[in-house]
Amino acid sequence: MRTFSLFSSLLAISQLLLLLPSTARGSDTLFRGGTVLSFDNATESVKVLYNTSVLVSGSQIVSISPQSQNVTLSPGTEVIPSEGKIISPGFVDTHRHLWQSAFRTLGSNTSLAEYFFRYSEFTQAGTVFTPDDVYYGQIIGIYESLNAGVTSILDHAHHTWSNATALAGLNASIASGARVWWCYAFHNLTNGYTREDQLADFEYLSQYGPWRNSSTTTLGLAYDPISLDPPSLVQTVVNVAKQQNVSVITAHYLGGPWGFVNSPVLANSYGILNTSIPVVFSHGSYLTVQDAELLRSTNQYLSITPESEMHYGHGDADSQLIQDQAALGVDTHFTYSTDIVTQARIWLQSVRLLFYNQVRANWQIPRNNPMSANQAFLLATRAGGLALRRPDVGVLVEGAKADIVVFDGTAPNMLGWVDPVAAVMLHSNVGNVQHVMVDGEFKKRDFNLTVGDDYAEVQQQFLNSARRIQAIWEATPLPDLEGDYPYSSGILYGEAVTVDVVRGNSTGY
Template identity: 85%
Template sequence: MSAQVLLVSPSFYSLFSLFSSLLAISQLLLLLPSAAHCAETLFEGGTVLSFDDVTESVKVLFNTSILVSGNQIVSIFPQSQNITLPPGTEIIPSQGKIISPGFIDTHRHLWQSAFRTLGSNTSLAEYFDRYSEFTQAQTVFTPDDVYYGQLIGIYESLNAGVTSILDHAHHTWSNATALAGLNASITSGARVWWCYAFHNLTNGYTREDQLADFEYISQYGPWRNSSTTTLGLAYDPLSLDPPSLVQTVVDVANTTIERTVANMNLVVNSPEIANSYGILNTSIPVVFSHGSYLTVQDAELLRSTNQYLSITPESEMHYGHGHASSQLIQDQAALGVDTHFTYSTDIVTQARIWLQSVRLIFYDQVRANWQIPRNNPMSVNQAFLLATRAGGLALRRPDIGVLVEGAKADLVVFDGAAPNLIGWVDPVAAVMLHSNVGNVQHVMVDGVFKKRDFNLTLGADYSEVQQQFLQSARRIQGIWEATPLPDLEGDYPFSSGVLYGQAVTADVIRGNGTGY
């Protein structure tokens, strides 16, 4: 990766970027959360789901306190231990609570919030024609639409205890829509890896425009002043673009900034192809989403280069592309959500679905030999690690996804006395199999409360965000509802010689039923 890409910055672009930056600053001042770093916070006497570096396993600490200073966990100690707290330390009583690391979502498209419930029964083929970045969204979505959709998508995650998100940001249809999504990520205060998507568009925003915009943002963008937002890139057409163009994008990733993460769709990009361009053996973490067509060679490359797969369980079931062999590479995998407008957003749900899926797969292998399984193939602890620590490792951030001294203060407090949790013995099982979003009492990101006493702490302007988002969503939903469904007949355009087919349609009513 030796070629250099010159920064293209015409005068019009510079003026436009200056205007966009001023607009972004006004939005940030309007919507910045009112919460600030507390000097010190003590979560007193809870059950802490920590991590043992020696055994590389979950370490449950009962009656334990966590002291946060600034944005870091500085001490974890038994409640019975008498220590002198710094003056002004805020004490959060945590007896009966379960304190978990913040959950990590390693694959998401945050801008799509306005589509919520429109695609509940959509197929993957319909998604590409109706809801993806290649649709009329390129011209319908304004920068404000992107901004408020992105912000609401992140708030939904924070409410569920998801503190870190890798955003495959394919709302990059213009300089303005790209900047809007980035600014929303910064405003939210969540830990976001905002990955600028390079793609072939039909609205006249060329790949050269995208490269220039990305380089400009990488040097001057507002993410540089954020402690929680990191710039990255997303690139799907690795196997479809001319090699010279792919190399250009790769070189930009490798030379532009020091804090990059790359996100790629494994359905069209294999680790073998990525490796042929020298992407994998670098300091850049590369996260592949959807291991539907993962090969043995791909798995070996992920392990040898320490790169990760993002498994999106509910998405891969909903859309039908499946996860035929992802269960075999869980030592190099984490969890993601994908298109949150169609299903769950919380990572606990994704971990629960994946846990039971893996159990069934491995059970079936035994039953296929007419044997009865004597053991359970996957534990709740393994699912918990996928939802937390594995995400941090995928992003090369061992200081998130764990509650240990020196880690970032990203944590979630569950109300252990809720009717669905009370009486728990194993706190990991309580979270993984019995909790719901309503049990999330506190959420802290980078030492700042983002949810407190079951309420998001986003400042008085949250009502304004709600109002602006609803106006945006209703306009967009009206346009999509008036748009005819795509005609999915004949050849599938993305694969030569492949035809569309009809799946059996379920009907739970006898006789003629109720229709779809």
């Protein structure tokens, strides 16, 4: 029985809304006369179109044409003047844990070892977070993404501590209107919610869950214990995924001293890679040559999460070598930005530095730049769509989904641009995102979110939830990380050098 009446009311309303025809939409929309960041299939690269108009009808882009060309418009078409604007495809985030919003700023100085015992799904979260907490954390995390122009998110949804918390996150994803691949996590919990319970709930949601009436949320599967479960159990989970024809399978892959060796090599031994289901491995900190070859031969993808891998210290020494089978993700948005443009920028500059260093190590001067802004843009857009086997996502071409972001190119930090891709990748910020459209519907309009009349109520309910949870975590002692690291045999905890910018005694954290 649900004890939180507001969650129950929202759930009931969302289920009623899902019964309405999904094709019910407003008038067509014409973005007139902007600079369009389209895509050229022949050259597999960005195609910049100046003074160009984009016509949206229903959930699709139906026409991209020069502004000077007359386009037949249906009665009631809304025309949005877009001169001086840069029109981009929506950005794609291929790895996130959306429920964690209530932890925001608590983990600003955390390490990955500390994260495992303080903020992950294996902590007290499974007993403290109610369905309401999950719902509001999930939807606020998505609103943060939409505000930044991230229209598609692969959610590794490890808030599946019970049937109720699982359903809460799923319903929040649907209610947000974002394009979400909600991946039900199978994991080894200590709260009594067994793997058998999880399998039963997943199969029920697969067949009867509210996502079946959604045009933007699909059901996937997140499975981290591939390297820990008995082979028979792994095969059972894989068979269920195939039977239910999930939209994606995802798993964390760290390796090295970390453990969590859910590698492409291991996944392939269970037949996970050679199916019609896309598979996304997150991080790939200790990716091998064999892993990379399998990603390419089976057309599966790695999600690189640049800020996360720097913040937590995963290590990603070889990810730059598999960028042809990679996309970008955020990971834990409570610790840093949820903006994929920022992730692309961090990754671009780190790759540049890495390859520059290889030349300078030989006492030579680099004559060229190792990676272009265009490549970073493709990682943030089209590559994400390809990782999910959705060539109609992450591109602005006729026939693609109408997931659109409009940047204000006249803002002080953008004004005077010549290269619109560089303007977005290296100069823009979230404040420049003027409009965001998902599946043909505005989610941000004139710099303001347009996510529903109850947004103020959602904000207040989230704050109530976050303040309660934050008080509990702040009163909980930090984990004692001494001796053996429990996830890999023979690995010890070590001390990193810490820095201080103030002379004298350390100012600490």
